[in-house]
Amino acid sequence: MRITNVAAVVVSLASTGFAAIAKTVFYQNIQYSLNIPDTTVTSGVGDIYFQLSAPTLYQWVALGQGSSMSGSNIFIMYTSADGTNVTVSPRLGVGNQQPQQDTTAQIAVLEGSGVHNGVMTANVRCSNCDTWQGGSMEFTGSSSSNWIYAYRTGSAINSDDIWANLVQHNHAGSFNWDLSQARGGADVNPFLSSATNTTATSSAPASPGRSSSDSQGSSSAEDATDSSRSQEQQERMQTAHAVCAAVAFVGLFPIGAILIRVASFDGLVWVHVGIQAFALLLFIAAVGLGLSMAVSGNQLNQAHPIIGLVLFALLMIQPVLGWMHHVLYKKYQGRTLWSHAHLTVGRIAIPLGIINGGLGLQLSSADRSAKIAYGVVAGVVGVTYFAAIASGEVKRKRTVDGAAQSEKDHARSDWESSGSTGV
Numbered sequence: 001m002r003i004t005n006v007a008a009v010v011v012s013l014a015s016t017g018f019a020a021i022a023k024t025v026f027y028q029n030i031q032y033s034l035n036i037p038d039t040t041v042t043s044g045v046g047d048i049y050f051q052l053s054a055p056t057l058y059q060w061v062a063l064g065q066g067s068s069m070s071g072s073n074i075f076i077m078y079t080s081a082d083g084t085n086v087t088v089s090p091r092l093g094v095g096n097q098q099p100q101q102d103t104t105a106q107i108a109v110l111e112g113s114g115v116h117n118g119v120m121t122a123n124v125r126c127s128n129c130d131t132w133q134g135g136s137m138e139f140t141g142s143s144s145s146n147w148i149y150a151y152r153t154g155s156a157i158n159s160d161d162i163w164a165n166l167v168q169h170n171h172a173g174s175f176n177w178d179l180s181q182a183r184g185g186a187d188v189n190p191f192l193s194s195a196t197n198t199t200a201t202s203s204a205p206a207s208p209g210r211s212s213s214d215s216q217g218s219s220s221a222e223d224a225t226d227s228s229r230s231q232e233q234q235e236r237m238q239t240a241h242a243v244c245a246a247v248a249f250v251g252l253f254p255i256g257a258i259l260i261r262v263a264s265f266d267g268l269v270w271v272h273v274g275i276q277a278f279a280l281l282l283f284i285a286a287v288g289l290g291l292s293m294a295v296s297g298n299q300l301n302q303a304h305p306i307i308g309l310v311l312f313a314l315l316m317i318q319p320v321l322g323w324m325h326h327v328l329y330k331k332y333q334g335r336t337l338w339s340h341a342h343l344t345v346g347r348i349a350i351p352l353g354i355i356n357g358g359l360g361l362q363l364s365s366a367d368r369s370a371k372i373a374y375g376v377v378a379g380v381v382g383v384t385y386f387a388a389i390a391s392g393e394v395k396r397k398r399t400v401d402g403a404a405q406s407e408k409d410h411a412r413s414d415w416e417s418s419g420s421t422g423v
């Protein structure tokens with residue numbers, strides 16, 4: 001996500017030699033700061049200083065140079081082994097997987113780093129951030145610079161190992177940093193109060209999906225509460241989305257479809273309609289939640305939301321197809337084009353929905369155990385579903401063949417009383 005209105009800048013008085021620090025805030029509590037000392041601005045190479053700061057509700061937080069994960073120079077912060085300090089891991093972005101170890105990065109974790117009052121802070125000096133394998137950043141000329149950020153919530157990593165194995169981010173995005181607001185000062189750690197003039201503070205923290213004015217002027221205490229709420233909210237939405245969609249596609253839709261294939265009792269069609277209608281309502285709720293998350297998380301280009309919307313389109317016409325099938329079946333005592341359309345849409349939508357649930361778990365970096373549990377249940381349901389279709393078709397063929405010499409069909413008040421001949 002490109003954040004253009006991020007402009008929280010702690011301005012310093014360059015004329016007096018103080019460092020200017022550009023500061024960017026996400027979700028109001030993940031803060032990234034940057035300073036490029038005068039000597040580096042002049043020569044284009046040398047030290048730069050940056051700070052990552054975030055509540056410990058985050059498992060890790062990362063800042064990277066570059067416009068996407070691929071080819072970017074990434075720094076990941078997590079808590080140290082004893083939990084009182086931080087570990088900063090330099091990595092190279094290699095597309096959509098865990099970034100590689102970067103053994104060439106010259107970084108130092110500086111004084112002022114540590115965990116205080118539930119906030120972890122890394123003050124970092126990088127001595128070769130002007131170029132890295134896969135990219136470069138110009139500190140002298142242009143003011144525009146591309147950065148990425150990412151975070152994951154979860155329990156503390158507590159490791160001194162800079163190559164700790166990390167679980168994929170919950171959220172990632174890109175932003176542009178105006179380097180003109182980060183330039184100035186001596187080549188020293190600017191994040192210790194003595195080195196920085198913070199008299200002029202203009203604060204316009206921005207969070208994706210929220211306008212900067214919403215958060216302007218709020219105190220840091222309010223920020224913390226506010227943002228943990230939005231994080232919580234995000235997780236609640238994710239859970240509700242997953243539960244609604246999973247109950248629909250791994251529970252109700254297949255049950256409704258299997259019932260009408262294999263069961264046989266009066267009013268079966270209305271049970272089928274009731275179950276599928278309720279499942280459809282759940283799915284519509286899931287689409288609403290999912291769409292809202294995909295828009296705010298800039299994930300509309302991902303397979304999971306795209307397939308979800310295709311399913312939504314298919315399933316919105318399914319009741320119409322079903323109704324036409326029902327009416328014409330009664331009239332002609334046999335399947336019509338509508339029947340085949342209704343059956344085909346169902347047989348595509350249910351397996352596709354089950355698969356899409358797996359993609360959703362992938363997209364949200366769900367726990368391994370959740371993925372395994374889903375895989376097992378989805379597998380059992382999928383196999384049962386296809387077995388029911390197959391056995392239903394066999395049974396139907398036999399009944400249709402047998403119907404020629406049997407009058408028993410005529411005794412039925414309604415075709416739906418036999419799922420095996422009806423569909």
Ligand SMILES: *[C@@H]1O[C@H](CO)[C@@H](O)[C@H](O)[C@H]1NC(C)=O
Pocket residue numbers: 084085086109110111112113114115
């Ligand atoms: C964390 O580590 C850095 C680098 O070794 C050090 O300067 C800093 O004082 C440490 N912070 C704490 C709270 O121990």
